[in-house]
Amino acid sequence: MERVLRDGFIFLSQNKTLNGLAKRYGLKFGAGRFVAGDSLEASKRAIQDLNAKGLCVTMDHLGEFISTGAEAEMMTQECIRAVEMIAEEKLDSQLSLKLTSLGLDISDQLIRSNMERILTRAKELGVFVTIDMEDEPRCEKTIQLFEELRQSFDNIGTVIQSYLYRSEDDIKRVGRFETNLRIVKGAYKEPATVAFPEKEDVDHNYIKLVKLQLSLGNYAAVATHDDAMIEQIIRYAKENGIGNDKFEFQMLYGIRVERQLELVKLGYKVRVYVPYGRDWYGYFMRRLAERPANVAFVLKGMVKG
Ligand SMILES: Cc1cc2nc3c(=O)[nH]c(=O)nc-3n(C[C@H](O)[C@H](O)[C@H](O)COP(=O)(O)OP(=O)(O)OC[C@H]3O[C@@H](n4cnc5c(N)ncnc54)[C@H](O)[C@@H]3O)c2cc1C
CATH class of the missing domain: 3.20.20.220 (TIM Barrel)
Incomplete structure (x- = not known):
């Protein structure tokens, strides 16, 4: 079911007519949760x-x-x-x-x-x-x-x-x-x-790619909301003496806000x-595709008009 929803939203994200329509109206359907403003x-x-x-x-x-x-x-x-x-x-x-x-x-x-x-x-x-x-x-x-x-x-x-x-x-x-x-x-x-x-x-x-980037001595922006990924990279960096100045975490606006602040408190750059x-339309549809739970926001947004 999740895959069907994901494919459906990705398909919608590529629809030029809907994109054009969305542009004419302000941030709708809860999109303001993921987009900072117009x-x-x-x-x-x-x-x-x-x-x-x-x-x-x-x-x-x-x-x-x-x-x-x-x-x-x-x-x-x-x-x-x-x-x-x-x-x-x-x-x-x-x-x-x-x-x-x-x-x-x-x-x-x-x-x-x-x-x-x-x-x-x-x-x-x-x-x-x-x-x-x-x-x-x-x-x-x-x-x-x-x-x-x-x-x-x-x-x-x-x-x-x-x-x-x-x-x-x-x-x-x-x-x-x-x-x-x-x-x-x-x-x-x-x-x-x-x-x-x-x-x-x-x-x-x-995980393999982040480790590869770090092992080449190059800076990695670890862009994920996934705790399993985050924890593994933190562990790998500690075990291999890789300083916090060699990588940062990145997350999307409005997603896992508390976790972002927790990582800052732990001394990581976020x-x-x-x-x-x-x-905003294509971006918003891809966020819905990633996490069907976000669809609840769309439905609420629709009810509010
Ligand atoms: C800063 C940034 C820049 C990006 N740039 C690009 C780009 O240039 N090109 C591109 O193709 N993609 C880009 N992406 C999107 C990326 O490819 C993924 O689609 C997106 O990050 C979802 O994957 P994930 O790693 O967060 O975890 P997923 O595999 O989607 O989810 C894993 C787990 O993370 C947690 N999680 C995920 N989303 C949420 C949520 N909304 N709320 C609470 N928990 C959640 C859950 O525990 C979930 O089970 C970017 C993402 C970020 C964060």
Whole structure:
């Protein structure tokens, strides 16, 4: 049943018509629990609140299904504004972005130039930028672009998904850049030809990949809400003399808030991924896919209108 729900929500997350409709209305159906607000200003307040509690942030301007250069330009400008706000307001925040929102599917030249503009401004202001990983057909292009950009920018990292068979090779491949990598399980629906179908294998690979990244001497962002993963990494770090400055935990805004604070109290760095913007639909559907219990919030939201 859980798998049917997961597949259903992932299918819905890719529906362009529903995405368009959702954009026209504000944050609905309980989406406000997972999205910090629909504007940069709203995200600023959320970040300040989190920072005051000892949590670091990576902010993300939501945007998917971009098909024109004009939309990609708007998104690029928004990323630059976000970087400038981080610096002006002295927020303890990085920036996360999705290449499809900046023109990845439009042209190689456009995505490279938009990324260079964002990274140049971010570098001037000392802001670190993480390229989120999207679905598998875009993975190779993302890694290639990352490799290219990493040669000119040291304020850039990316994401590795433990459900993909290729991820171990990818960590070794980008490891030569001493790359800061966020390691996640993976949020898209992928076929068994490219991804482990069984959760047990995804979890097993998750631990293996984090250990690999740390054993290469590179920084790991352990992005999961799963206590089994968190505890194993804490134990591994202790047993191998890996300092708390070599890794951090990351969780999504609104998810396991108490656990985030507990980890801070234990002396770990915890970074919260704070999404904001009007294009909340796809992100919200993927969160529902991950945890059908969250559907209860949708139903409550519907009742409230
Ligand atoms: C900071 C961050 C950035 C991410 N970036 C990307 C990205 O770039 N690309 C990508 O594909 N995916 C990304 N993801 C999503 C990721 O791939 C997973 O889909 C998502 O994190 C769910 O997997 P999980 O590891 O948290 O645990 P799951 O395997 O989903 O759950 C394991 C256990 O964790 C606990 N748990 C999980 N969710 C909740 C909840 N809502 N409330 C309470 N307990 C919960 C439960 O105990 C559950 O049994 C990101 C996730 C995070 C945290």
